[in-house]
Amino acid sequence: MTTLIVNGERRSIEASPDTPLLYVLRDELGLNGAKYGCGLGQCGACTVIVDGKAVFSCVTPVMVLEGRTVTTLEGIGSQDALGPMQRAFITEQAAQCGYCISGMMMRAHALLSRDPHATDESIRAELQPHLCRCGTHMRILRAIRRAAEEMRPKTADARTER
Amino acid sequence: MTHAVSRRSVLAGAGALIVAFRFSGAYAQTETGTGGGPSKHGLPGSLDDNPRIDAWIRIDASGAATILTGKAELGQGLKTALLQVAAEELKLPLDRLSLVTADTARTPNEGYTAASHSMQDSGTAIRNAAAQARELLRDEAARRFGVPASSLQVRDGEVFGADGVRLGYGELVSDQLLSVDAKPISRLTSPADFTVMDRPVPRVDIPAKVNGGAAYVQDLRPEGMLHGRVVRPPSYGATLRDCDVARVERMSGIVKVVRDGNFLGVIAEREWAAVQGMRTLAATTNWIERQELPDEVDLPAALMKLPSRDTTIHDTGNPGGPGILVEGTFSRPYLTHGSIGPSCAVAQFQDGKLTVWTHTQGVFFLRDAIAGMLRMPTENVRCIHAEGAGCYGHNGADDVAADAAMLALAAPGRPVRVQLMREQEHAWDPFGPGMVVKLNAAVGADGAIADWHHEVWSQSHMMRPGPPGTLIAARLKSDAFPPAPPVALAQPEGGGDRNAIPLYAIANCKVISHFLPDMPLRGSSMRSLGGYLNVLSIESVLDELAVRSRQDPVAFRLRHIEDPRARDVIEKAASRFGWTTRAKSSEGTGFGFGFARYKNLEAWCAVAVEIELSRLNGVIRVRRIVAAVDTGQIVNPDGVRNQIEGGILQAMSWTLFERVTFDRTRVTSVDWSAYPIMRFDRVPESVEVHLVDRPGDAFYGVAEAAQGPTGAALANAIRDATGVRFHDLPITSARIKRAIGP
Structure with missing residues (x-):
């Protein structure tokens, strides 16, 4: 077991x-x-x-x-208390069928957790293993950028520490 | 699948559920399977088929409303848009509404959720039914107050009198109040008074999709559910010689192996056991296969050689005079729908009745097909829509529903969930058909188009259920059904010849449709049907005529188009893009433009693109895309943008990457490595969608409007960057590199 x-x-x-x-x-x-x-x-x-x-x-x-x-x-937020990534996807309406976005949210969450200042370029590169068939890519990128803003440490010190 | 419908609201609903179900053989005629004939009741939208107001709208004793639609949520935002329409006309806050989508036991039959018809069919019906329900409630209040209805105000689900009296919808409604036929004319809310329609209301289905809720049929887990998998033959005509059922039945966790002719399935307690059972069973099979597929290397020639039924669908003027000639034979390969989630269904057979939860686009037609396949009375089969991954047309949804039904019959009483494996979805998809367009045109000395001759070759784009023989399981089982006859969709909407008649004013113009009754590969409806290749071909030739006669491509289009709404979107896309001031930043820069009115009947869409070509490897980077769209009355502007953005990116993928591959026996593009689609490294830097607002207008279907114009704009930008006109799709980096040389 x-x-x-x-x-x-x-x-x-x-x-x-x-x-x-x-x-x-x-x-x-x-x-x-x-x-x-x-x-x-x-x-x-x-x-x-x-x-x-x-x-x-x-x-x-x-x-x-x-x-x-x-x-x-289910572990990055709950139905009653959404996490920043989930809120960002709702705010940006970053889904059509939405079947692919769970996987993308997880990879983006892992990326932003280790690098809250990830650039647009590195977000795109990180998402390369993921497919979206509805063509929601532009919104997904916007949602991840929005989540990054929220997940970023708010103090000036945090920026220098990385 | 229902959206926030409490049992109470359904049971307490006013009036009995009496729905005038449509039993017609009309599925051979139109892409939605409904309409296509003369109006029956003179009523708007799908009300004409289902005139009863309580077929669409029910109000319970608390004053909450349940809206019923025969259309389905496919990820296009339909639920939200329909709720907006209903809330606006009922004068109820959105949170007092719930929605039931396609369910053969509960909702009106609106045929297939297809052809960008949902807002004009269902949206129109619900809007009118809601407006009439509101008037009936107000009239009832007037009767009770003993005052003229015109003295009353309606807002927030209540009717108010001048002297402060008020009654809520829940108090006003009775069993009979809404059990009446709709009238031809409704008192619709003026756009100036809109509070919900034309607003970017957040989609009601998105929260469950981001928080792990049960959003899809894949997520259903009814009590006692079993898992099924099927073993598909390795090729279309393969017949099963033998297999070792007993070996699989001995495996741990396997409940049953089902063999019925060439149909094979396994049922297990756990999903992974079902997958292992399927693999083991597949490994024990021996099949007799035949080489019956065409030569993929020269597919266009193979298609043009097939027997055809030829129709001249447009013929004006005479063959034109002399001019600069442009000729081209354009082709697209077979394309797969490519749903990210392989198709899935849950079926339960209990007490002689079968219930199927399915992401089909047509629950009523699927019900008929499954009942036929199983030789069951239709009334003993119920199909309930539950959302799947995006389908973009007729994918494996119906087939897997039939598979689940077959397995459910073998395990009575227990729900059986079947999901296709990736390779099954890819190999057995009813592909968007391979097609050929041959176009000859000329531009005269005066700079106007002097001649236009368009011919299109295509198999059927409409092999959806109805006949049992459209379902794979029905073709495989021992008492197999014959293949369904090929359906040619008629003009003006058309099938393979959709959008083949140019919208441009061309005096001498002939268009011939070659319908191919043969189906070399299994094919059916895929987003925009023939519209994508026809528009791409028309717009490519138009572009070429402009270039060869030294005219600006956008000005050339405007010169040949009279439709003011077409002019508006062309001008808007061009101005927002900065077309007239465009300047190449390098020798690899290319600009392209494309336009179409979808089906020549629906939304107008123009697309401008800027690309950057890497001469080193032929790779295209799309810098920016600017689109303008006119969809008539907008219900949810963000929903329209989302659909157009999605259409643009999907059409980019078709145009640059996609191709079903096959040898003489089998489809070989059975995963994402063999059938690449666009990944993030090729996503444009920017996509803008500009909407033309038409308050008070009708709804014009928008979901497929971007496909043709995007493909065309890209092809034209590649021509601009390379100097080469590409005729065969996809325009891959390898093809570009070969054409431009070192």
Whole structure:
């Protein structure tokens, strides 16, 4: 049995160790955020954060995640208290069908958590593994920039510390 | 899927749910499957098919309203726009409204949610029904107060009298009040008095999509749900020689293996077990395959050689006089819809009745097709729309619904969720058909177009359910249904010949549509149908005529167009872009322009682009895109912008990257590496959408308006940057590099 820390809670996983994390999150833990898109790590819809890094959950077996910290869309805010990334996507209306955006929000969240001053160029480069078919890219970029403003440390010191 | 509908509001709804369902064979005629004939009741929009006001609007005892639509949310923002329309005319705050979308047991039948018809069909019906419901409520208040209705005011769900008396909708409504047929004329709210319509109201579906709510059919988890997967044949005509069902049935977690002819599926308690069972089962299969696909290397020639039904759809003047000739044979490959979420459905068979939760675009037609496939009475099948990933037309939604139905019948009582695998969605998609356009034109010495001759070759763009044979499962099962006959959509909306008749004033103009009854690859409806290639071809040739006769491309268009609304969007896009003052910043800069009125009937859209070509590798960077659009009365300006932005970026991807590949037996572009689409490194630096406001006008469909003009503007910008006219899509970096040389 594998143990994971999912959105801050320790969870014992019944699924066999070779099960991709995506199926554990969706099927065993009932979380909707990570989406099945390709099962091949080509589209990014399944992206979650593991120990601070964006990971394709569709190609990551749970056996390699023993004791590690997994954050899904549900972990960066809640329905009652949205996180800055979620608020920004609503403010910018950065969705059409919205199926791809959970994965993008997770990768952007990981990026901004380690570099709150990420440039437009580095945000675009970071999102390269992600596909959007509706063509919502311009809004997604705007939403991430908006989230970055909110997530950035507010003191002048914070800027010099990085 | 319902939006915030409490059980109480439904049960307490005024009047019995009596909906005049439309049972017609009309799906062969129009892209929405409805309309296309003479008006039945002289009523606006879909009210003509479903005249009862309470088919659309119901008010409960608390005064809250439930709006019913036969159309579906596809990520285009339909729910929000319909709620805005209803709130405006009912004079109710948005938060007192809830919405039920396409459900064969509850909503009107509005055919397919397709062809950019939703606002004109459903939006118009709901707007008029809501306005008439408001008047009925006001008249009822007048009766109770004993005063003339004209002395009463309506706001916020209450009717107010001059002397301070008031009654809420909940107090006024009764079982019969809204159970009446609509009248031809409604007292609609004047645009000057709008408080909700024409405002950028935030979409009601977005919060659940950003916070992990159950937003999609993929997220449904009814009690006791099982997971299914199907094994698809490796190619269209393949037949199953043998497979090892027993081996899979012995696997842990597998509930059942279903084999019915060439149809194969597995059912498991857990999703991953279903995937493993599917893979194991697939590995045990032996198929007999046939080489029956055309030669992909010269697809245009293969298409033009097929037998065709030829129709001259436009013929004016005579073959023109002498001039500068431009000739071109344009082609597009088969394109895949490419939904990011592979299609999914949940089905449950209980007590002889089948319920299917599906992201189909046409719940009623799908119900008929599934009932036919399973030889069940139609009334025992219910299809309920639940949102999926964006479909952009007829993707795997209907097929997977049929798969789920097949598996649900094998596991009575328990809901079965089936999702396609990526390679199944890609290989078995009803592709946007490969097409060819041959265009010859001439510009005379006076600088006007002297001659125009357009021919288009295409298979059907309309193979949606209705007939069971449109469903993959129905073709595979042992009592297989015959393939559905090819449907040629008629002008003026057209199918492969959509937008083939130029909107420009050309005295000598002939347009011929070659409908190909054969379907070399499975094909059906994809956003804008033939409109994309026809517009791209027309606008490319127009551009070429302008260049060769040394006229400015925008001025050349304006010279040949009389429609004032077309002129407005062309002029607006050009002026906001700074067309007349454009200046190349390097030898790799290219400028391009494109225009069309979608279907020659819907929204007007003009697009201007600036690109930068890297001569080193042929890569195009799009610096900026400026679009102008006229969609008539705007309901949600941000929604319109979102649709146009999305159309622009999707059409960029089609134009620069996309191509279904196949050998003589199988489709080979079965994942995103073999079928690349645009990624973030090629996203434009800036996209601007300017709206032309037409308060008080009708709704003109906008969702597909950008596809043709964007492709055209890009092709023209590439011509401007390279000096080469590309005729075959996609215009990839490799093709550009080959054409421009070192």
